[in-house]
Amino acid sequence: MSVRLGDAVVEQRYHVAGRGPVCVAHPGGPGIGWEYLRVPHLERSLTMVYIEPVGTGASGRLDDPQDYTIATYGHFLHQVIGHLGLDTVALLGHSHGGFVAQRYALDHPGHLSGLVLYDTSPVTGEDFWAAAVAGMQDFTRLHVREHPEVAAFADALTTRPEVEDDEEATAILRTIAPAYFHDYYGREADFAPGRAALRMYAAPAWGQEPAFDVRGDLPGLSVPTLVVAGADDFICGPRWARMIHERVPAAELCILQRTGHLGHIEHPGEFAALVADFLTD
Incomplete structure (x- = not known):
C-alpha cells in the first residue's frame, strides 16, 4: 500500500499469515527486517499482520534519514490499521517496535482491542x-x-x-x-x-528525535496490556518491563525465565500460548 508523508508518497509493505483475531506486529531496531519477528506458533490462533517498516526490505525509503522517528513509524502503522478496515485490532510491539506501540496506544486507544509490549521500555536516554x-x-x-x-x-x-x-x-x-x-x-x-x-x-538509525519517554503518560493508557520480558534480556529486560507494569492500570506482567531478548525464538510455544491466551481471552 502507498502512504502519504508530507509531500511524498511512500510504499508500506506488510505481511499476513494465520487465522483468528487480527494482531498487528511491529518489529524492532529501528531497521531490523521484519522476518525475525514472525511467530508461526501464534499464527495457529491469530491472524498476524507483520509490519515491514519504512526504510527496510521492500518498503519505501524516506528522502531524509532524520525523519525515521517514532512519530513517523506511528503514522505508517496508523495507515495500515486503517487499511485493514476493522473496528479494532490487537497490537504487539517488540523492542523499538514497543516504543512505537506505546505511543500509538496512547494516541489511538479506540483502534486497539489489546496491547502486547514485548521486551521494550518506556524510556531511553x-x-x-x-x-x-x-x-x-x-x-x-x-x-x-x-x-x-x-x-x-x-x-x-x-x-x-x-x-x-x-x-x-x-x-x-x-x-x-x-x-x-x-x-x-x-x-x-x-x-x-x-x-x-x-x-x-x-538509514533508520539516523532518525533524529529526543530520547523516548512516556512514563508520565502511561497511567492514562486504557488498552488492556500485557508486558513481556526475558529475564536475561540485556537491553530491555525486567527493570524496564516493571517500569511499564507499575504505571499502566491493570497491566499484566510476565517475565520469561532462561530467556533473552528473543523469547519468541527461544521458547516459541510458551511465548505464543502466553500472547494468544491474553489476546483471545
Whole structure:
C-alpha cells in the first residue's frame, strides 16, 4: 500500500499469515527486517499482520534519514490499521517496535482491542544505554574465555548508529546476535540459521528525535496490556518491563525465565500460548 508523508508518497509493505483475531506486529531496531519477528506458533490462533517498516526490505525509503522517528513509524502503522478496515485490532510491539506501540496506544486507544509490549521500555536516554552497555559487558565477561570474539560486542553495540551501509549494519547485527539469547552457544544449532538470516538496514538509525519517554503518560493508557520480558534480556529486560507494569492500570506482567531478548525464538510455544491466551481471552 502507498502512504502519504508530507509531500511524498511512500510504499508500506506488510505481511499476513494465520487465522483468528487480527494482531498487528511491529518489529524492532529501528531497521531490523521484519522476518525475525514472525511467530508461526501464534499464527495457529491469530491472524498476524507483520509490519515491514519504512526504510527496510521492500518498503519505501524516506528522502531524509532524520525523519525515521517514532512519530513517523506511528503514522505508517496508523495507515495500515486503517487499511485493514476493522473496528479494532490487537497490537504487539517488540523492542523499538514497543516504543512505537506505546505511543500509538496512547494516541489511538479506540483502534486497539489489546496491547502486547514485548521486551521494550518506556524510556531511553543515558541511563537506558548505560544499562545496555553494562549488560553487554556482563555477557562478554561470561563468555569471552570460550568465545574471544565477544570482546568486541560492546563496542559494536555503541557504533551501530554510525553505520551507513546496509551490509555493514547487517554484519554487525549478526556478529552481536548471540548476546540477545539466554544461551546461544548452548543451542547454536537451533539458533545459527536465524542468526544468518537477520537483516539490518542502516538509514533508520539516523532518525533524529529526543530520547523516548512516556512514563508520565502511561497511567492514562486504557488498552488492556500485557508486558513481556526475558529475564536475561540485556537491553530491555525486567527493570524496564516493571517500569511499564507499575504505571499502566491493570497491566499484566510476565517475565520469561532462561530467556533473552528473543523469547519468541527461544521458547516459541510458551511465548505464543502466553500472547494468544491474553489476546483471545
